[in-house]
Amino acid sequence: MEEPELGAGSSPRRFTWEEIGLRTGRGHPQQERWLVIDRKVYDISQFYRRHPGGARVISHYAGQDATDPFTAFHLDKALVRKYMSSLLIGELASDQPSFEPSKNKLLVEDFRELRTTVERMGLLNPNHLFFFLLLLHILLLDAAAWLTIWYFGSSLLPFLFSALLLGTVQAQAGWLQHDFGHLSVFSKSKWNHLVHKFVIGHLKGAPASWWNHLHFQHHAKPNCFRKDPDVNMHPLFFALGKTLSVELGMKKKKFMPYNHQHKYFFIIGPPALVPLYFQWYIFYFAVQRRQWVDLAWMLTFYIRFFLTYSPLLGAKGLLGLFLLVRLIESNWFVWVTQMNHIPMHIDYDKNVDWFSTQLQATCNVHQSLFNDWFSGHLNLQIEHHLFPTMPRHNYWKVAPLVKSLCAKHGIEYQSKPLFTAFADIVHSLKDSGELWLDAYLHK
Numbered sequence: 001m002e003e004p005e006l007g008a009g010s011s012p013r014r015f016t017w018e019e020i021g022l023r024t025g026r027g028h029p030q031q032e033r034w035l036v037i038d039r040k041v042y043d044i045s046q047f048y049r050r051h052p053g054g055a056r057v058i059s060h061y062a063g064q065d066a067t068d069p070f071t072a073f074h075l076d077k078a079l080v081r082k083y084m085s086s087l088l089i090g091e092l093a094s095d096q097p098s099f100e101p102s103k104n105k106l107l108v109e110d111f112r113e114l115r116t117t118v119e120r121m122g123l124l125n126p127n128h129l130f131f132f133l134l135l136l137h138i139l140l141l142d143a144a145a146w147l148t149i150w151y152f153g154s155s156l157l158p159f160l161f162s163a164l165l166l167g168t169v170q171a172q173a174g175w176l177q178h179d180f181g182h183l184s185v186f187s188k189s190k191w192n193h194l195v196h197k198f199v200i201g202h203l204k205g206a207p208a209s210w211w212n213h214l215h216f217q218h219h220a221k222p223n224c225f226r227k228d229p230d231v232n233m234h235p236l237f238f239a240l241g242k243t244l245s246v247e248l249g250m251k252k253k254k255f256m257p258y259n260h261q262h263k264y265f266f267i268i269g270p271p272a273l274v275p276l277y278f279q280w281y282i283f284y285f286a287v288q289r290r291q292w293v294d295l296a297w298m299l300t301f302y303i304r305f306f307l308t309y310s311p312l313l314g315a316k317g318l319l320g321l322f323l324l325v326r327l328i329e330s331n332w333f334v335w336v337t338q339m340n341h342i343p344m345h346i347d348y349d350k351n352v353d354w355f356s357t358q359l360q361a362t363c364n365v366h367q368s369l370f371n372d373w374f375s376g377h378l379n380l381q382i383e384h385h386l387f388p389t390m391p392r393h394n395y396w397k398v399a400p401l402v403k404s405l406c407a408k409h410g411i412e413y414q415s416k417p418l419f420t421a422f423a424d425i426v427h428s429l430k431d432s433g434e435l436w437l438d439a440y441l442h443k
Contacts, residue, residue, distance in 0.1 A: 012090045012091050013041075013089060013090030013091075014090060014091065014092070014093035014094070015034075015041050015090055015091070015092060015093060015096075016092075016093055016096055017092075017096055017097075017100055017101065020034050020035075020036060020041060020063060020064075021063045021064075021100075022063065023043075023045075023062060023063050024062045024063035025045075025048075025059055025062045025063075031045060032045050033045045033048055033059060033062035033063075034062065034063065034089070035058070035061050035062055035063070035064060035065070035066045036064070036065045036066060036067070036092065036099075037065075037066055037067050037070050037084075038067055038098075039091050039092045039098050040088055040090075040091050040092075041088070041089055041090045041091055041092065042084060042087040042088055042089065043087055043089045044058060044059075044062065044087060047087055048062075053073065053212070053216050054212060054213050054216055054217070056213075056217050056227075057216040057217045057220045060217065060220050060221050060224075060227045060349070061220065064100065064351050065098070065099040065100055065103075067098075067099065068108075068111070068112070068353070068354035069220055069354065071115065072219075072354070072386075072387065072388055072389070073216070073219075073220075073388060073389070075183050075187065075188075075189055075389060076189065099353070100351065102351070102352075103351075103352065103353045104352075104353055104356070104409070106409075107353055107355055107356065107409050108353045108354075108355070110405055110408070110409070111353070111354065111355040111386075111405065114401055114402075114405055115387075117401065118387060118390070118398055118401075121397075123387075123390060123394040123397055123398055124387070124389060124390055124391070124394075125391070126184060126185050126186070126187075126391040126393075127391065127393055128185070130391070130393050131176070131179060131185050131391075134172070134176050134179075135176060135199075137172070138169055138172050138173050138176060138203065141165050141166075141168055141169045141172070142165075142166070142169045142203075144165055145162045145163075145165035145166045145169065146162070146308055146309070146312075148161055148162045148165065149162045149309070149312050149313070150312060154312060154313050154317055159313075159317070159320075159321065160324075162321070163321055163324040163325055163328065164328065166321070166325040166328075167324075167325050167327075167328025167329050167332065168328075169203070170204060170325060170326075170328070170329035170332075171328075171329055171332040171333065171336075171376075172376070173199055173200075173203040173204050174204065174329070174333060174376070175375070175376020175377070175378070176199050176376070177196055177199040177200035177203075177204065177208075177211070178215075178376060178378075179376075179391070179392060180192050180193075180195050180196035180199055180200075181196050181200070181208065181211055181212060181215065182388050182389055183389050184389055184390065184391045184392065185391070193208070196208050197293070197294065197297050198297065200297075201294060201296075201297025201298050201300065201301065202297055202300045202301050202304075203301065204301065205282075205298050205301035205302055205305075206278070206282045206298060207282055207285060207286045207291050207294035207295065207297075207298060208294055208297075209285075209286070209289065209291045209294050210282055210285045210286065210291075210294070213285075214229045214230075217229050218230045219385060219388050221349055221357070222341065222357065222358060222361035222362060222385060223241070223341055223344060223345060223346045223347070223360075223361035224347070224348065224349040224357075224361075225240075225241075225244055225346065225347065225348050225349075226348070226349075227349050230337075230341065231346055234248075234346075235248050235253060235255055236255050236256075237255070237256055237261075237268060238256070238258065238261050238265070238429065238432075239258040239261065239432050239433055239435075239436040240342065240346045240432060241345065241346025241347055241432060242346075242431070242432060242435055243346070243347045243348075244346060244347065244348075244432075245258070245432040245433070245435045245436040245439070246435050246436070246438075246439045246443070247439075248436055248439070248440075249435070249436040249437065249438065249439025249440035249441075249443065250439045250440075250443045252440060254440065258432070258433040258436045258437065259433040259434060259436065259437040260433065261429045261430075261432075261433045262426045262427075262429040262430035262433060265425075265426065265429055269334055269338075270330060270331040270334040270335055271327060271330060271331060272330065273330050273333070273334050274326050274327075274329055274330030274333060275323055275326040275327055275330055278330075279326060282298070283295075283298075286298065305318075305322065306318065309321060335422055335425070336374070336375045336376075336378060337378070338425050339363075339365060339418075339421035339422055339424070339425055340362055340363055340364070340365070340378065340379075340381035340421070341361060341362065341381075342424075342425045342428055342429070343363065343421075343424040343425060343427070343428040344360065344361050344362060344363055344414075345360040345361060346361075354386075355386065355405070355411075356411065358382065358385040358386050359382065359406065359411050359412070359413070361385075362381045362382050362385045363381065363382070363414035363415065363416065363421070364379060364380055364381055364382050364383075364399075364413075364414060364415040364416070365379035365380075365381075365415065365416060365417070365418050365421045366379070366415055366416065366417055366418070367379060367380065367396055371418055374418075376392065377392035377393070377395055379418070380392075380395035380396065380399060382399075382402060382413065383395040383396075383398050383399055383402055386398075386402060
């Protein structure tokens with residue numbers, strides 16, 4: 001169905017939520033994608049592939065109100081709205097609510113008021129010294145790793161100590177690139193993007209475009225199967241979440257012995273993700289999508305690593321050090337990133353409000369200086385998910401306001417000790433595996 005464009009002097013077309021809900025890009029009418037921002041209706045059917053944040057992340061909101069994610073992800077909203085004007089096809093009819101009738105009106109309004117309070121308090125403003133010191137401590141650890149082998153030689157203890165330092169560099173650079181990727185450090189997007197390429201490309205050897213492609217989808221629809229890439233390990237490797245695990249069992253599907261997944265997680269999870277999967281896939285991604293600038297940044301990391309450590313270690317020692325560093329990084333990365341999400345609610349997208357979407361998929365780990373540093377402040381994952389562009393040093397400041405809003409609306413705000421969070425990953429895998437087995441055998 002073709003919709004006429006808004007002409008000069010013409011009154012805007014009016015739409016109902018029922019009409020908008022059909023334009024998801026799936027079913028009939030095929031391929032049409034509409035979304036709503038501040039009651040205005042936009043046709044993204046042709047635009048979504050050119051969306052700077054990625055085609056999939058904007059498509060995940062086709063047929064839905066996208067006001068809150070739009071506000072959460074963009075720094076210069078006025079500039080973005082100017083480019084969106086050509087996509088505008090109308091607005092909601094006067095008798096239609098500002099968001100889907102199924103959503104909690106009071107909760108949506110309260111969260112938007114909280115967002116206004118956050119902006120007024122200046123909690124979205126970064127402390128540049130904080131991020132400079134983070135970068136400096138990473139560079140110093142990187143130098144210390146090389147100096148250890150240069151001064152003490154390549155015997156076992158210096159080798160292992162250097163690997164531990166380099167593994168720490170990789171983990172901490174991972175958290176820092178996350179800050180730049182979320183546009184949390186500079187007020188201008190272009191500066192965040194530029195330094196992001198340096199940190200993830202030169203310090204870690206990975207493409208910024210790959211991270212953006214995956215991570216923004218995760219934030220848009222966390223723990224939503226087929227929309228959040230972080231749960232794509234279901235069902236090929238793991239059965240995740242109560243609902244999906246039972247569904248898998250009832251369909252008599254068995255790609256793995258899921259009732260043992262809490263055991264084989266220790267083999268194919270933390271130790272294997274980075275060295276056996278990410279390490280080769282990032283090159284495939286950059287080449288396949290012709291991300292040549294990202295590839296160039298990546299190569300500077302591998303060239304620098306080879307030139308600095310090859311004269312000290314030789315070919316075998318160099319390879320051994322590289323794999324050991326990736327192994328340390330992989331364990332660190334997987335435990336920290338999964339502790340906030342795997343034990344939480346995992347299901348298909350139910351199109352609930354932004355606040356509920358993030359709270360049901362996310363939990364926190366108690367704050368401490370060590371936990372903050374060790375996890376890159378992702379222990380305060382709830383606040384990060386609600387306000388993804390907020391600088392991490394401000395998460396603790398907004399946490400009491402988030403807790404208060406949760407208490408008002410009877411929503412659980414989960415926070416736990418670090419090792420409890422680690423254990424809950426295993427416990428949740430065990431529980432969902434048992435649910436799958438029961439449904440597989442008896443339903």
